[in-house]
């Protein structure tokens with residue numbers, strides 16, 4: 452039934468709180484529906500191809516090297532080896548990783564730090580119940596101020612990337628890759644218009660129209676918005692689950708060392724990341740066992756006959772859950788156990804109908820390959836560079852539903 456809802460774009464569209472329009476801006480692509488949404492999204496697909504993802508890996512390695520050093524310092528120096536709650540640090544790590552992957556070195560460290568700190572205000576502004584007008588010093592007011600700051604930062608980066616790419620700079624982040632393709636597309640069209648014969652080889656990998664700095668910025672903001680809570684949750688569970696299962700972490704460490712020929716600092720590419728069966732299995736199983744996005748709110752655009760006996764009336768919220776499909780014992784035997792082997796010797800990869808971690812249908816996650824490669828890179832590097840323990844508490848396995856991808860409204 453969840454699949455049916457995700458795959459019924461003529462009946463439903465994603466449901467968002469009113470504050471989301473104000474923070475992300477009403478003209479943001481993510482609020483488009485139907486053909487307009489499909490067309491815009493097509494223009495973004497090229498930013499997440501395998502060859503594009505490979506180009507973002509070096510900058511991501513840099514962030515992990517930097518943050519893992521910070522983690523050791525926080526644990527060993529600041530807290531003298533005593534247990535310390537790490538989720539806030541994982542959130543900061545993932546926020547910094549997103550900012551650098553999206554904007555490379557155009558963004559200053561201070562700006563990244565500010566976005567990491569203020570991101571909580573943006574999430575807080577997107578609560579279910581919110582006053583429709585933004586009054587000074589309310590959660591929505593602080594959230595809007597923070598969102599404006601993020602948009603301004605991304606816009607500045609877009610402008611800098613346009614200058615550097617026009618001068619022939621080497622692309623190393625999503626922004627550069629996008630801008631380079633925009634500029635190549637413009638040149639390609641100009642040459643065609645001038646009647647020049649242009650071969651297919653000279654055609655840019657993505658044929659794009661012009662995008663203003665602000666439009667690019669709004670789109671990058673949707674990437675940050677869509678990834679931040681989900682990736683931070685996955686990251687936290689991965690560290691916890693691995694600490695609880697050192698024998699599995701050993702296998703991850705072993706294959707990460709092997710693929711780098713024993714040199715823990717050797718860079719790797721996407722193909723190499725994906726050859727590591729334990730690293731992949733651990734990430735897949737964490738996402739199945741503790742899915743970061745449990746519910747995705749949709750709204751019925753018209754009366755929606757969900758079953759033979761029930762029709763959701765126009766305007767009602769219809770919320771597919773990913774959890775039940777991912778914990779379905781027929782697809783994944785012993786669903787309440789963490790069993791990475793099911794992705795190696797079992798048939799978990801064949802259960803494509805149940806694999807709803809990233810949704811399905813026209814709004815399925817644009818960053819799903821990126822997100823999984825990032826988590827594999829992260830846990831692989833962590834396994835070689837860090838040693839960590841989990842202090843088990845009564846709350847260790849508690850699951851709180853505190854945010855969904857686009858929190859909801861009536």
Ligand code: HEM
Pocket residue numbers: 457481492673674675677678681682685742743744747807808809810811812813814815816817818819821822856
């Ligand atoms: C573990 C991490 C992540 C999880 C579990 C996740 C999950 C999801 C889910 C469940 C949806 C809704 C799908 C639907 O309605 O069918 C979604 C949408 C989306 N995700 Fe992700 N996501 C993750 C990371 C990311 C990252 C890293 C990015 C971008 C860099 C991203 C970009 C998006 C976008 C843009 C959408 C909206 C697509 C649309 O409306 O067309 N996500 N994600």
